[in-house]
Amino acid sequence: MIKSNTLKALLASAAVFAVSESALASEWGSFDGVTVEAKLIGGQQYEGLYGRIADWEAATGAKVEIISKKSHFEIDKEIKSDMAAGTTSWCVGSNHSSFAPQYEGLYVDLNGLVAAETIAEFVPGNIGASTVGGELLMLPRAQFDVSVLYYLKSNYEDADKSAAFKTEYGYDLAVPDTWDQVKDQAIFFSDPPNFYGTQYAGKDEAIVGRFYEMVVAEGGNYLDADKKPIFNSEAGQRALQWFVDLYEAKAVPAGTTSYVWDDLGQGFASGTIALNLDWPGWAGFFNDPESSKAAGNVGVVVQPMGSVTRTGWSGHHGFSVTNDCANKEAAVSLVKFLTSEESQLAESAGGSLPTRSAVWKANVAAAQAGDDPFRAESLAAFAKGAEFAFAVPAIPEWGETTNIVYPELQAAILGDKTVKEALDDAAEAVDELMRESGYY
């Protein structure tokens, strides 16, 4: 009898404890004993957020097992292999707006699982880019990417240079506001092989994205509403001609056609590039004397205009929940936690751009009130740049089209083909792909 009383008392106290725990955990739910398997993108700039996972584990009683952590391209290959092999019972996956449409049927539609008011707290454009065929496939994390123009300030502080530029081009030398000015100045500043006016990504998806944003800036588009390629239009030809002209004038390094993001970032940081359209993640790196010879000499402005508009090819990272996940509720809770306001504030403190409206406001306000004018300048430029952001077409074939298009762009840049030939050949091949894929 005594024994059973003791047992009852123990059970009662355990229940009281559990209730108070669940009150604490109510925001994220309680998932005692649940293990959530996750495949996450790895890399220095992404790790900070994963440190917060322990807080979620403490609040919910669940455990997160990171079963894979790789670069985005590697994790993309792994996920495709998982889909082919049917091994998709893990729960949470890192995702990206450019990759998401490829994973047909892998991830759940979060619309029914996340409250509408939570979704409304994100920047609408980011939610749009996370939605494929009406399904919200991921919640965006504070890793939003759009490019703005970084430049070396010293080039605009030299009276002789300004006078020489004015004589040659007939207008005042100032930080460029249009892509034509970028071209003039890049050619003017260049002194190969020691110093180059600008540079651009020259292969893979990177150059196609850059070309795409230029096409839009010139008033054209990549695909039409039926997903038919239209980038070989007049606007497309003007866009590609810009790349070709810079290459022919030796205003970009000869190896630019083999450069992607790391090469470009290191190039600008070496202080040998005057103007550089680049991503937000580099801002701190460029202005850090430890890593950059350009530190203290870096200015940041909104991306220049084409003949029609400013544009910014953009993308963002996010987290998705698989359809095969055994405990979707726990997985959704983890995704909500990793993309929450607190998480975004913490992650964007490292310099990345948020995807929640409130966090944008808080960051801009904090930068303006703070004592780091460079941070305030760059954040203001990115806030402005984000207004012109667009996401790539949400179709699984986007990546494949870039693999068709980029060698043709390179062929035009290197002079193997004319701009028109290259774009027509690329459009023909993309057209065939779209037909095969059943779009028309």
Next chain:
Amino acid sequence: MTRRRLPEWFLLLLPAIIVIAAVVLIPLIFSLYSSFTPYKLTRPSTLWTWVGTYNYEKILTDAKFWTAFGRTVLFLTIALNLEMLLGLGIALMVNKVTWGQRTLRTVVMFPMMFSPILVGFQFKFIFNDNIGLVNNALQSMGFNVALPWLVDGKLAMFSILFAEVWMSTSVFAILILAGLFAIPRDPLEAAKVDGCTPFQSFRHITLPFLMPFIYIAMTIRSLDVARAYDIVQIMTGGGPARRTELLWTLMSRTGYVDARMGLANAMGYVSIILSVVFTIYFFRKLTAARAQIGMEG
């Protein structure tokens, strides 16, 4: 009452047959089958759609594929011959060394111990047009140039070949060295007595004895040279503008990046022709070389 029994030889071979079927035959049949489907990794259900020879027709009429095919043949021919000549030279020299030969043999083998990925990164840096070692050396010697090593079609192929030859010459060197050790001394001494010049001895005695080893090395390397995929992928990725596109970069991009495994497998089967032709050619040469030194049969 007699029970039908499987023949003993078959029973004894059965484990081997099962293992080979599991690791070779089934994947081979599966990939052959998938080359007749529009199989996409991201849409597993496409594996069950039969499209007949569509993928093959697409490849046979695809100029990009055939350009890559031709370039691969050229790459193989130049790389294998260069590696053979350099390997022969190294082996002959190492063979002359009397002191520290073992250490030297180990040193010769260093390049083949590196992972091809590392070799790719190493030469990508060496040939970088802006910060690379070669251009910096040229500039410090007074040439104010920045040669686009990995951009210009010919220079890029040269750079890749250089990396490949650097990594794999030692395979030839070691195999040929083994051949040199196996040469009987009598004919060489007889030649000396008969007053042959060193070149004549090499041309008429050493070389014929070495030919079987050379052809075996050639056969192994022609099948194994696809390891250069890593080097090409890292140094140029087949670009720019497909100037260094080889079958391997094309197939891996089609299969893994574009996820079109059906098409990539079809490309694989067409390009097997290449391996088969090279192998048959080298085996014929091997038989002929063995016949010449009286080793046939």
